[in-house]
Amino acid sequence: MLRGMTLAIQLSNVVKTFGAVRALDGLDLDVRVGEVHGFLGPNGAGKSTAMRVLLGLLRRDSGSARMLGRDPWKEAADLHRRIAYVPGDVSLWPNLTGGEVIDLLGRMRGGLDEKKRADLLERFELDPGKKARTYSKGNRQKVAVVAAFASHAELYLLDEPTSGLDPLMEAEFQRCVHEAKAEGATALLSSHILAEAEALSDRISIIRNGVVVQSGTLAELRHLTRTTVIAETAAPATRIGDVPGVHNPQVQDGRVFFDVDSDHLDGAVAALSALGVRSLTAHPPTLEELFLRQYGEDVATVANGDVA
């Protein structure tokens, strides 16, 4: 079905405005077939708007959009038989039961896997006989998750899918994504739970103000940023700041703290070793730090604060 297609989602230069607000301001996003793609950004960055453009609920002002090789606005209904969607804020029909909603959405998508439905209900400990009116936020979320994964979709659009789920259920959700991926499915996962994105994503795009500012594997993204180094040296490392690529050096009681551009890690370590290294810890930036670096104006302060 996907022969010859390498990109499940391809957005290029997509613009979507609401009045004076440019929610998407030339968004580029490539999601490869078979990958789980993390879609990170703060509130209001345009993640949900992008999802809704992909779902054909919003009409893009300009730019091109392809999903599974087709136009998400013009061919919405046909495309939707091949995708599954989990929104972050699920609202259900108050007088329908969870089980009825799962069946309804599954049938409208073109059928669901009975075995998987039963299995998922058990795994998520969801009572399908209760009216949606009586479900908590987490249980409403579970209904959408079960409905999505009970069918075998080619592409999963997951818009902050675990909001309201407890950690056990969140782990169960991650298993669902892994299973879907093992079957060859693709997923676009928007989140601001970075641990979740880190655990699931093959590649990550970071969006800010409607533009993707960074895209790549976690390793690639790390490469673009700095490693934090803490070392104890025999001779005081007072001149470490002169090494290219070293930032924010601080020397204290014979210990030195600094950040170094990943490209210059080699030079910094060589400089330290010339001073006689007694102990050395270096940790690559966490996704948290990557994220903050993209958004925070005061990244350096935050990073230093962490170290100290």
Next chain:
Amino acid sequence: MSSALTGTSRLLRLTLRRDRIQLPLWIVGLGGMIALSALAVPGVYNSAEKLAGYAASVGASPVSYLMSGRQAGIDTIGGITANEVSQVAQLGVCLMVMFQVVRHTRAEEESGRAELLRSTVLGRHAATLAGLGYAVLTALLIGGITTAAMLAAGLDTTGSLTYGAGLTLLGICYAAVALVAVQLSTSARGALGIAGTAIALGYLVRGLGAMQDNALVWFSPFGWAQLMNAFGDERLWPAMLLAVATAGLLALAAYLTAHRDYGGGLLQPRRGHPRASRTLGTSFGLALRLQRGSLIGWAIGLFFLAMVYGSVIPTIPDLVESNPDIGQFIGASADAEQALVDAFLRYILLFMAVVSTGFAVSSVLRLRSEEESGRAEAVLATGVSRSRWVTATVAVSGLGSLILVMLMGIGLAVGYGLGMGEWDQMLGQVGEQLTYLPGVLVVAGFAVAVAGLLPRRSMLAWVLVAVVFFQTMLGETLRLPNAVDAISPFWHLPGVPVEPIDPIPGLVELLLAVSLALLGLWGYRRRDLASN
């Protein structure tokens, strides 16, 4: 007790702030309609002959008794004005307070917004009291406008004051009914159903009592307001009945509030089926399922109403015999009796069709509430296209309207059959009632068009319902300009059975209804979908 009321005034201010658009619309819309009518009527009945003629014909007709009760001083200009105004004024004020109370109490609780407020310094009874305060305020405004308009029209001062007071107290009484209803049901829709039924019952009981001139009028708040005899032999003690009933209902509402959980009602939600039935798998199946409850409610209500109307038809000739004036006025012959029955039927058929536009519009506007709640998003993210989603809902609205109109025809015939023992009227009644269906469908089509093209202005559909209601009740009396009459699709249809059936206007309106729906569909296909 004082702590249970803490925060009432702040809540009331919030209510006023939230309704800063809606409240003026109600006051200007309803108050304006009443004032306009009150100011216009004296100009129409400007001679002694016209006054006497009104008292003998319109004022003594079964339609008038059923719709407006027996008005005191019907041979004076004050009585005539009150009689003409009262249907719009009384039903209007009751519906207004019902919508306001439910909107600010149960709907808030159902949406979860009230939870946030409850967590602040807010007493348990504050919401109820703020709802009551708001309803009292708006009912006073409408009552005040009515009295002011009547005084401006030069009507009797005592009569004008009494009429306005009765109207205000009636509104407050039904606000108390709504406050009980919101404790009983866990959903706003359910509460509106209970309160709406109570309004319909009170109105119907007063009408039947007036028609048969018996004690039934003493069993309805509408009757109590009228028995204050504005413009006749004014008396204030029936107002005590309204006050006592209001106090009793408020005590009941307070008791229920204190004995239920937040978000809960008296009826606990039942468990449902863990699997969807076979029919719940398409957009049509979903639309049908979502509207099933309200359609059944409307069907029972309108069928019952039609049956009651049908059952009083046989009493119309008696009414003529017992009232020589009216017989003299229209001529006491068999033909004249038949003319009276036909006039009654025409009014009933038209009135019920107009009432059923309420179902049609609320049914179509499900599209809006589904869209705004984000539930449409869940459906449209599956293989259902927008066209199919819209078409399914509109099909349910259209079919539902058809079923309601047919049931009203059957109900009339059944009521008539029970009274007369004649059962050969069935097909004819259904056919006659069906001639009014195109008007209902045009209103529904208009609702589809606004929902599709002007989603944020979808209240316009309700404005059309209000205009149609107003035109139907008062168009002839006020001699509105034809341009205004023409807004109502029912104005263009033949007044069956007084006028002969003519299929052309109906067919044209069917085409118009379909065109409006297609226009709405076109709007839906090209616009963004709102999301929460």
